[in-house]
Amino acid sequence: MHLSPDEIIFWQHGFLKLNATIVFTWGLMLLLVIGSKLVTRKLSIGLERSRWQNLLEIVVTGIEKQIEEVGLSQPAKYLAFLGTLFLFIATASLCTIIPGYEPPTGSLSTTLAFALCVLVAVPFFGIEEQGVGSYLSSYVKPTFIMLPFNIISEISRTLALAVRLFGNMMSGAMIIGILLTITPLIFPIFMTILGLLTGMVQAYIFSILAAVYIAAAIRVRKPGTESEQTI
Amino acid sequence: MLIDWFTVAAQVLNFLILVWLMKRFLYKPILHAIDDREKRIAKELANADKKMAEAQKERDEFQHKNDEFDQQYIELMSKAKDEVKVERQRLLDEARQATDALSAMRHEKLRKDAQSLHEAMSLRTQQEVFAIARKVLMDLATASLEERMTEVFTRRLHEMDDQTKTSLAEILKAATDPVLVRSTFDLPVEQRVAIQNALNETFSADIPLRFETAPDRVSGIDLTANGQKVAWNISDYLVSLERSVNELLKDKKIPETKATPVLETKAKLEKPKLETGNP
Structure with a gap:
């Protein structure tokens, strides 16, 4: 049993390697992109539209609405980043029902990569919104003493993001693997269903937390709205 | 690791x-x-609002026109009623006038008919009365009547006023032929003498006389000299009566109130006079 799909290596040449994480990520990418392309190939702007278009519209507008509810007044600006996070993680969890599939999110490298992306995205959007100086000054508020704590907070929450998703996905796969050896008939199915639910919840938590971090970064200068998220 | x-x-x-x-193929x-x-929906809603506004405007306009039409209808109806009333009154007046005119015409015709009938009856009655009178007098005419006539004639000669007498005397004197005395019956000698004497006395001259009989006359004596005539006869009475009746009828035509003809039976008899003039 592999703890992480990173350990399944298909091809390696020196530093370069092609493991299951990357391969399944490409597979998911192809699935998402081709699916999107197929559905959006013939979009209707009338009242009559296809079921798939309807589904995608519900998904996109749902994500947009969630982003807006978090506090981001221009959801379209963050839709691509946050929406892709949610859709990738959700699809990765959903595909666990396919036999032989290893979710890329079960790899700490993947979750860490996503967390690093969030770590970079937060100051990126914050600086874009309020400028470099204003954003950086938020780290020394209310006093200069808070600077190390703010930096630690940034790093710790990024790690928390990565480890939370990795732990949940990996544990789900591990539990199913263990249960298959103990009670191989019925119980793993329930655990798989539970794993689907956990995967969806984790996708939601990951993207919502990313949205909250970004929202905190761009709203920090507004009086009365400053808040530190230390989840 | x-x-x-x-x-x-x-x-x-x-x-x-x-x-x-994903941004390229999904979100965008x-x-x-x-x-x-x-x-598109906003545009359609805007169009719908616009159309609704237009519809509302058209509805208001239509309502306004409808109200105006109703008002005009009421006014025209009222005007038409008034005109009909006036026209009805006018036609009624015309009809009444026409009826009156027709009635008057009919009355006039009736009156004329009645008048014609009246005149015809009057004329006929007159003719009949005179015919009867003439017949009766002719039937009654006898010698004694002639004698009586002679007496009356002579008395009348005596009773003539002076002016008549003078003018008649002149005529008689100027006459070259004998004076013609005509009577219905042949006068007896005594009466001829009486007439001769009366003339002689009246005019104080000897007047030659020539006696003649005229059976077509009703009864009476007349005297003709030099184109002048002195006469007394019943025929003159009748003529006088006829004239009197005619004048009476003529007078009655003027007031003309009654449609039914009434025969006037009472005739005023004019007293015959000795007349002088051309026969």
Whole structure:
């Protein structure tokens, strides 16, 4: 049993390697992109539209609405980043029902990569919104003493993001693997269903937390709205 | 080691590529479609509002026109009623006038008919009365009547006023032929003498006489000299009566109130006079 799909290596040449994480990520990418392309190939702007278009519209507008509810007044600006996070993680969890599939999110490298992306995205959007100086000054508020704590907070929450998703996905796969050896008939199915639910919840938590971090970064200068998220 | 940094880097790259691809193939088209649809719906709603506003405006306009039409209808109806009333009154007046005129015409015709009948009856009655009178007098005429006539004639000669007498005397004196005395019956000698004497006495001259009999006369004596005539006869009475009746009828024509003809039976008899003049 592999703890992480990173350990399944298909091809390696020196530093370069092609493991299951990357391969399944490409597979998911192809699935998402081709699916999107197929559905959006013939979009209707009338009242009559296809079921798939309807589904995608519900998904996109749902994500947009969630982003807006978090506090981001221009959801379209963050839709691509946050929406892709949610859709990738959700699809990765959903595909666990396919036999032989290893979710890329079960790899700490993947979750860490996503967390690093969030770590970079937060100051990126914050600086874009309020400028470099204003954003950086938020780290020394209310006093200069808070600077190390703010930096630690940034790093710790990024790690928390990565480890939370990795732990949940990996544990789900591990539990199913263990249960298959103990009670191989019925119980793993329930655990798989539970794993689907956990995967969806984790996708939601990951993207919502990313949205909250970004929202905190761009709203920090507004009086009365400053808040530190230390989840 | 759970973290493979190459994989981390690869996954970051993969994620960024995926973000770009998803933005390119999913979010943009979907949001674009939703925006277009929203725009279209907004446009349709705006059009609907515009059409509704236009419809409301047209409805108001129609309502206004309808009200105006109703008002005009009421006014025209009222005017038409008034005109009909006036026209009805006019036609009634005309009909009444026509009826009156027709009635008057009919009355006039009736009156004329009655008058014609009256005149015809009067004329006929007159003719009959005179015919009867003539017949009766002719039947009654006898010698004694002639004698009586002679007496009356002679008395009348004596009773003549002076002016008549003078003018008659002149005529008789100037006459070259004998004076003609005509009677219905042949006068006896005594009466002829009486007439001769009366004339002689009256005019104090010897007047030659020539006696003649005229059976077509009713009864009476007349004297003709030099174109002048002195006469007394019943025929003159009748003529006088006829004239009197005619004058009476003529007078009655003027007031003309009764449609039914009334025969006037009472005739005023004019007293015959000795007349002088051309026969």
